[in-house]
Amino acid sequence: MNNCRKWYPVLAMLAIDLALAVSNILLRKIVGDGINLLVFITYRQSISAFFLSLLAFFVERKSRPKLTFTISCLLFASAVIGTSVTQFMFLVGLQYTSATFSCAFLNMVPILTFLMALPFGFEKVNFKSGNGGRAKVVGALVCLAGAVLLTLYKGKPLFRFADSNQQSTNPHMKLNSERWVVGSIALLVGTLCWSSWYLVQTSIAKRYPCPYSSTAIMAAFSSVQSAILSLSVSRDLSIWMLNTKAHIFIILYAGMVGTGLCFVGMSWCVKKRGPVFTAAFNPLVMIMAALFEVPIWHEQLHLGR
Template sequence: MVNQNVVPFVGMVMVVMSQSGGMVINKAAMSDGMNKYVMLLYAYLISTFLLLPFPILHYFRSDEHTTPLTFSSLWSFFLLGLIGCSGQILSYLGIELSSPTLASAMLNLIPAFTFILALIFRMEEACWKDSRTQAKVLGTAVSIEGAFVVIFFKGPAILNNTHSTLSLQFSQQVNWILGGFFCACDSFLGALWYIYQTSLSKKYPALMVMTFFQSLFSTLECGLFAVFAVRDEEAWLLKNYTGWLAMLYQAIGANVIRFILLTWCVRRAGPLFCSMFKPVGIIFTVFMGSIFLGDHFYLGSLIGAVLIVIGFYVVMWGKATQENKVEIHYLESASYNTNNNVPLLQSGSPPQSGITSQF
């Protein structure tokens, strides 16, 4: 029992550290002159190449039932890649204008945005007199309020405080607000991606094949965007060590290894267990950004991050209690049906309530 809990715990710590490390390395590469769109495109290219064996093995194994590729499924993969690619572009832009710490804090808005989108698409039932729904609404409101605090209130620097001119402070404040807005948009697209991916995975269960085509379409979409956005030919050349390191780390560590490890942890311990580690990324990002980048950590970031994390856990508490209620109800119904010789559901598993996402 101990090993079953320890191994997913270590795995999720590695997932969070890899994500935080990727933000810090990307910020360092951008500060060193690496173009963010070119770096993202090259990372997608490498990821697609590394994922290529998975669909080949899937479709050439005779002992495995393969899901046919249709125009509808390819179009769905295209949209999934477009959402993910757009979110990545906004994330890179937000990190360049602000800091990895702010971007890491904003990622905790994904459950709140997911709950809002689930209500809009009627994937989540809302009983406003139910304490679980009230908890989700309250947690969403607190998380969004924390995001506003992080974006619009910097306050004094807690770490690495330095003096700067008034004009520079104003310029930094504007960039900080814009960066926070882009990171919040990235979290919104991330929530939309989780919802669409959850719906699509039910129709197309071959996870690694879906991941490959998503990466392939993201590469094409990012390449088309980069061609129009980056007109300087010199920007397409990798001239510094930091750019190479960021590109390879994002492609191998953040895209491929982190995804496979996260998928394994979700299947081993469940999405709720894995989602609880999201706020830990703020701690890693703060220390790594301070050590390697000399980033400031502001009072507003601390207050806002605390509010976002509180809202995050309140939303997750509402989600957990709702899923427990559904499972208990299913077990009671199964016990009743067994005692009365009534056939059970063919699936043999409790119905899923709401959205099960890999936050």
């Protein structure tokens, strides 16, 4: 039974990556329709906070420790780094590139998390104790090489679609070199923040081991941050209107699953196996997203980006 439990974090991360891949495909639809990104993040985080608060009340109300000022500061920082900034930058990158390319930047998360974890003692490399240390370094270099290749090289297309399907019918999705550069920079910033979030979450998991409650508080902080920023940028209340049922469904899914349950699962995996283990599964999101994006959106895949 104990041997089976060792595989629980692996199975959890596979399910999380699948849910995130579906979320990324749905986000392309809502971003392509021109919805305000900060408004979307506000709705998404608000739904996540409400949904997880209900779960936390029933699951963790008897085991929840005291919420101290230090823990509150860590949760606030986690909201800034892991949700508000990361999601905004990722959505900008998604708007200017594609879902598959945006997910490709997740290949850099394991190496960045690994490098950041070393000085803080969250990860150790011992070259004298077998091949474990060498395997970590080689794996990190492979992730870095793959991310650089996907960013800088665009080779031949892997599929052939009709001309009518190769071009997006939405003007927000028509790409050019300048938009691709801006999108890549936004994705890089988001990736750095996302890698940092794993380290912050490690500290939170040790001091406040209640993933439902901590994620609900983090989502609440993020929703307030995004709402304030959105209102400071634009006072036009019409941007808060959702035009279709599809938008409502996507926001509900993104809030309850993409941010809610997925973040709870990742927090649990960080607690069980550490930040680098959890971050190592990020590249699978790109593969799963491509499996959906090619048949649904007829997104062209190339060797490289």
